[in-house]
Amino acid sequence: MEQLPLGALRAFEAAARTSSFRSAGEELGISPSAVSHAIRKLEYLIGAALFEREGRSVRLNPGGEALLRHVSSAFDEVRLGLETVGARSGNLLRLHCAPSLATQWLMPRLRGLIAEQPGLKVRLSASNDYPAFHNDDFDADICYGPPRQEGLIVCPLGEELVTPLCTPQIAANIRSIADLSAHDLIESDYKRVRWTEWFTANDTTPPSQRGSRFDRSFMAIAAAVDGLGITLESTRLAERELASGQLVAPLKGITRDVSYVGHYLVFPPKAKPRRAVRMFATWLARELGLPPLEF
Template sequence: MKMSKQFPLNALRVFEAAARLGSFTKAGDELGMTQTAVSYQIRLIEENIGEPLFLRRPRQIALTEVGQHLAPKVTEAFEMLHDAVASARGNAEAALLINSTATFASQWLAREIGTFQLEHPNIAVRLVANDAIIDFNKEAVDVAIRSGMGDWPGLASHRLMRVEFTPMLSPALAETVGGVRTPRDLLKLRIIDPRDPWWSLWFRAAGVDDPDLDGRPGSRLGAQAFEARAAVAGQGVAILMPEFYSDDVALGRLYQPFELRCSDGHDYWLVYPHARRNAPKIRAFRDWILGKLDPDTHRDAH
C-alpha cells in the first residue's frame, strides 16, 4: 500500500463513522452528510491507500480485511484526539460519568466513591444507576459497571467482584416457622421473586429438585438491593450476595441460614471503550477501584 503524504483527515472521520455504524446512510446521518458525500469521502481514502476498505453489497456494506485492520486504529486515534483537545481546554479532568447497576451503586460504590474524590479533587463524579446495557457510542458515559462474563466487543473489562448468592432473611421471619434448619424449610416462607434464575440454581445445588417455584406467588422488585430491603422488613426470603449486606447481618436484621453459595458465571466488571483506556480520568478511576476491591483483580483484565 502506498499512502499520500496529504492524507484526507476529514475522510477518515467519515470512514470511522461508517465502519462503526456499519452503514453509509447512518454515517451520513451522524455527520450531517448525504450518502453520496459519504461514498465520495470513502473513495478518497481507498484511492489514497490503494485498497478497497468496504465490500459493497445490496443494502449493506462490510469491511474488507484491510478495513478491519484500519477501523479500530482510526477509532482509537480519534478518541485520543478528542481527549487531547478536551485536555487542552481544561475539561478532560472535569467530570467522570459512571453508569452502574443499581445494586452495586447502592451497596458498594455510593459508600466508597468519596475516597476517590478525596484522592482526585479535580474530577467531579456523575453517577447514573440502572441495569441497562449502555452503548458507549451513543451515550455520554466514561465507564460502566456491568454484570456479565466480561466479553463485550470493543470494551476493556476488569473483574471487580465475583458474584455468589445464597438465601437471606430476617431472623424474626425464620421464627414464624420454628426456624430454618434445612433448605426445604425455606419453602414454608414467602419467596421474593421466585422466578429469579438464582433460586432454581441454588435449590438444585442444595439437593431440592422440586421446589415448584413457578407456581408460587411473588414480587419482582427489579434490583437485588430492593429485594434485600423487603427481606429486612420481613416480607420474605431474598436470594442475595452476602458481601453487600454485612451491615444488616451485624445488626441482626438479616441472616444467612446456609453456607452454600452458588454462581451463574456472571460477575461484576468495570468496562470502558478500549480506545479510551489511557484517558487520565478513566485510568485514575480504574486504578482506584481495582486497588480498593482487590489488588489481585488487576490480573482479571480482558
C-alpha cells in the same frame, strides 16, 4: 490534505464501522443523505471509491478497509491527545454500572471517592444496556455477568457469596433448610444464582415456588427488608442491610452457600491511559478488598 474536511472523515469512519449510512447518521446527528453526500465528497477529493453500493446496503471495498484502519487509529490518537491535556482526563469519570450494584454498593461510597479525589466529577448511569464504547460516551462499565462485547479489557471483581437473607423476625423460625418451605421465597429473575441452584448445591429438592418475583436485586433486597419473605442474594449487595441488622443470614454456617464472580470492570483499550479510569480501578479494588486490578 488541506482540502479534506474532518466531517467527511467522521462520516466515513462511522459508516464504515456500522456498515450503514443510516446508523452513521443517527450516531452523528445528521441524515443518511448527508452521510452519503459527505462520503461522496471524500471519494471525489481522494479520487477513489471507498464503498460498494448495492441498493440501500453498503460494504467497504479493499481501499475503504485500508483507509478505515488508518482513520480509526488516527481518531483514537486525537481523543487520547485531547484527554491527556484536557480536564476530563483527571477530573471527569463517565461510568456505567449494573443497577443493583450501583444502588446497593457504589452510591453509598461515592462520597468517599469524591472526598479522596478533590475536583473529581462522576457521571453515573445505571441500566441493563451495555454501553456503546465506540460512541465514547463512557470511560468504563461495571457489568453483571461476563461482558458480551469483544475487544474490551476485563477485570473480574472477586467472588460474591449468595445466601438466604431475611428479617430477624422471620429468621427466628428458621433452623434448617426444611424450615424454608414454610415461608415465601423471594425470587430475583435475572440473578445468575437462583433458588433452584442453591437448593441443588445443598443436595435438596427445591420446594414448590411461592413468593414475590422481581427483576432487580435491589428490589428483592428491599422486599426482604419489608418482611415479604426470604431472598437469595449476594452479601455484597446486601452489605448495608446486614450491617444495620435489617437483614440476617439465618442459615449461616448451617448450609452450603454459593460463591461466584458476579461483576466485572470493563473498558475499551483506548480508555486505559485515562487517569480517571486508573484511579477508579485502584479505588475499586481497595474498597472490595481485592489485590490491585491487572490490565
